[in-house]
Amino acid sequence: MASTLVRQHLPYPPHPAPSHTAPPRTRARDWAEIQERMLVPLYEAAYERLEVGAGTRLLGLGCGSGLALLLAAARGAAVCGVDPDEERLALARERLGDGGLESVLTAATVTATAASGFTVVTAFEPLSALGTDGGADALAERLTAAAALAEPGSPVVLAGWGPPERCATSAVLRVGARLADPMCSPARWRPCGRDDLERLAQRAGLRPNGSGRVACPFGYADMDSAVRGLLSTGLFDAAERATDAVQVRKEITEALHPYRRQDGTVWMENVLRYLIARV
Numbered sequence: 001m002a003s004t005l006v007r008q009h010l011p012y013p014p015h016p017a018p019s020h021t022a023p024p025r026t027r028a029r030d031w032a033e034i035q036e037r038m039l040v041p042l043y044e045a046a047y048e049r050l051e052v053g054a055g056t057r058l059l060g061l062g063c064g065s066g067l068a069l070l071l072a073a074a075r076g077a078a079v080c081g082v083d084p085d086e087e088r089l090a091l092a093r094e095r096l097g098d099g100g101l102e103s104v105l106t107a108a109t110v111t112a113t114a115a116s117g118f119t120v121v122t123a124f125e126p127l128s129a130l131g132t133d134g135g136a137d138a139l140a141e142r143l144t145a146a147a148a149l150a151e152p153g154s155p156v157v158l159a160g161w162g163p164p165e166r167c168a169t170s171a172v173l174r175v176g177a178r179l180a181d182p183m184c185s186p187a188r189w190r191p192c193g194r195d196d197l198e199r200l201a202q203r204a205g206l207r208p209n210g211s212g213r214v215a216c217p218f219g220y221a222d223m224d225s226a227v228r229g230l231l232s233t234g235l236f237d238a239a240e241r242a243t244d245a246v247q248v249r250k251e252i253t254e255a256l257h258p259y260r261r262q263d264g265t266v267w268m269e270n271v272l273r274y275l276i277a278r279v
Contacts, residue, residue: 027232028087032065032095034229038218042124042272043068045214046157049276050120052077059118061146062125066092080118117151121279126272127160127192127200143204147279154279156206160192162213162271169218169268172230172255179239179248197275206277218268226266227252 022030052058054076060069063081065088073079073096083089123143147156164170198208220226227249230236239248259268 022228022231024085024087028065028085028091030228030232031088032067032091034220034225035232036065036067038216038229039124039126039272040067040071041214041216042159042274043071045212046122046124046274046276047072047075049212050155050157052120056120057118058120058122059146059149061121061123061142063092064088064125066095068122068124070095077120117154118146118149119151119154121146121150121154121156123157124159127158127196137203139200140203143200143206147204147206150279152279155209156201156204156277156279158197158201158275158277160197160273160275162192162273163194166269166271168259169230169270171258172252172268173235175251175255176236176239176248179236179251180242181238192273197273201275201277204277206279208275209278210276211274212276213271213273216270216272218266218270220266222264223253223256223260223266226256 046052050056052072052075056072056075056077058069058072058077058079060072060079060081063069063083064085066081069079069081069092079096081089081092083092121143123146127139143156143158147154150156161167161170197211201208218226218229220229230252231249236248236252256266259266261267
């Protein structure tokens, strides 16, 4: 099993500014220890459907702290991860070990990991609604560059939020949208449109070739863990810049209150959607 972690060798939209709630290292730890595991059902569903295993050469875009890569490696895949967040990437190196891992800046070293081309590309971070701020163009460019490193016909996995009515976390994410932009209508706000994944794939020159939905409940030991985990996603950074960290934390806590159980745990049912496109 070969593993490589790479920093900023592909066009990549800037990662949100560090949360004001905690230093970048702490936020990365919160992501790795609290939030990232919430997406394991998504990772496993995609890997099972694509039969990821020995012989698979996998490129993970936005690999974060490496949990998805670790699960693929456990199946026998050779993995390579790309992420612009140095703190998350450092944690991925801790998880995957030093053997076979490199920190490089060029695509040439990445292709050395899969000299014949990658056979699977993943972009697991759930897509939010595509706006008009150039984010869609940046994502499409990133996917196009990744596809150039893959074998023809290889699958590319994109992920997004399911319908708001089936994603309890939508109610909390609306808080961030409202605080970041007071003119935003919470009633109209949505995490991801019905066809956003297909449109993104087509803009990247990819051919949609199947999709699925998977339950990804977000469960936390207590309210503090829930707030820290959600803040670690970066989805509330704009709200913190527009207001302040104390206000954001307060309003997230209030939005989470309906999902707090009698034993103090927090549980939110969610459905995520994934799209399989072909190079």
